[in-house]
Amino acid sequence: MASTNSWTLEIESTVAAPRLFKAGVMDWHTLAPKLASHIITSAHPIEGGGGGVGSVRQFNFTSAMPFSMKKERLDFLDADNCECKSTLIEGGGIGMKIETATSHIKIEPTANHW
Structure with a gap:
């Protein structure tokens, strides 16, 4: 039976949520x-x-990573609310150490940071 692991990471930033989402998610490949x-x-x-x-x-990764590449598919996008979901579809340990991997990113503004 496969186990499911989940984690949440909260980071405070002075950068506005839409700008952080664009840079950290939408433009991350650049x-x-x-x-x-x-x-x-x-x-x-x-x-x-x-x-x-x-x-x-x-x-594509350097030798600092235990795998040479990963491919991810964007499954859900709500740019107005700074939220997306993606699935690892190749590389990144799929089929070796893990069966499936999905990511859910939601960047939420704090008071006066939208």
Whole structure:
């Protein structure tokens, strides 16, 4: 029987929620190789442009990671409310250490930060 693990991470930021969502989620395939070049060598959309439901992005990793790449599919997007869900569809340990992996990201504003 497979087990299910879940975790939540809360981080406070002075950056407005829509700006953080755009940079950290929607444009991450462009920013990641620049900001984390020691981990991510390249990233690019391979289906659907990377920004709409059903689109797929591939991230290629350095030897700092235990796998060379991952592909993720965007399954749900509500940019107005800074929320998305994606599924790991290839690489990243799928079929080896894990059976499935999904991510749910929701960036919520705090008082005066929208």
